[in-house]
Amino acid sequence: MMVKANIAAETGFLRVAGFAGIGFAAVIVLANVVLVPSGLPPTGAGIAEVVEFFGAHQNALAAASALMPAAWVLALVFGAGLLSAVRRRGHEGWALVGFAGLVLQNGAFAGVAAIRLALPTAEGAVTALWALHDALFTLNGVFLATAMVGFSASGLSAGLIARWQAWLGFVSAALLFCSATLTPLVIDHTGPLGLLGLAGWLMWVVWLVACGAALVVEKRITTTPGGGSGC
Structure with missing residues (x-):
C-alpha cells in the first residue's frame, strides 16, 4: 500500500514538473511578446534608444517583470x-x-530583470547599466547551454527523451555557447551575430516543451526484489 502511494506521489510530481516546464516556456515567450513589439532595444543598441524605450514603456516593462518570479x-x-x-x-x-x-540561469536573468527595472530611474548610470545588461544577457547563454547539455545527455542515456529531443538540445546549446563566447563582438556589432543567440533561444523554448511533455507521460519505474525493474 505504501509502495503504491509513493508511486502515485512521484508520478504526480513528475506530471507537475512536466507542466511546469511547458509553463516556463509559455511565460518566457509571453514576456517577450509584451516587450519586443514595444520596441525593446537589441543587444548593443545606442544609449539614446535605450533611454527612450525605458522612459516610455514602463508599463510594458512592469508587466513583463511581473511574470519573471513565476x-x-x-x-x-x-x-x-x-x-x-x-x-x-x-x-x-x-x-x-x-x-x-x-539554477545559474535563474540567477543571471534575475540580474537582467533587476537592471531593466532600474534603468528608468538610473539617470547618469544608464550607459554603465546597459553595458552590464547586455553582457549578462548574452553570457547567460552559457548557463542555458549547460542546462540543455546536462539534461539532454542524461535524458537520452536514461531513455527518457527521444534522440531528436537530445540533439535539439545539443544544437541549441552550441549556438548559445558560441553567442556567449563572442559576447564582446555581439555587444559591439549589432547584426548577424545576434542571430546565433536568438536561434539558440528559440530552440531552447521548443526543447523545454518537448522535455516537459516527456515528463508528463513518464511512468514510474520501481526496482523489484530480484534487482530488476518494472513499471
Missing part, C-alpha cells in the same frame, strides 16, 4: 522533475550538471 519557480520545479526522473534510472551525473545550469 518563470524562475517553474524552471526549478521542471529541473527537479527531470533530475528525479533520470536519477531513478541511474543516470543522474549529467542531470546534476543540467540542474546547476538552470
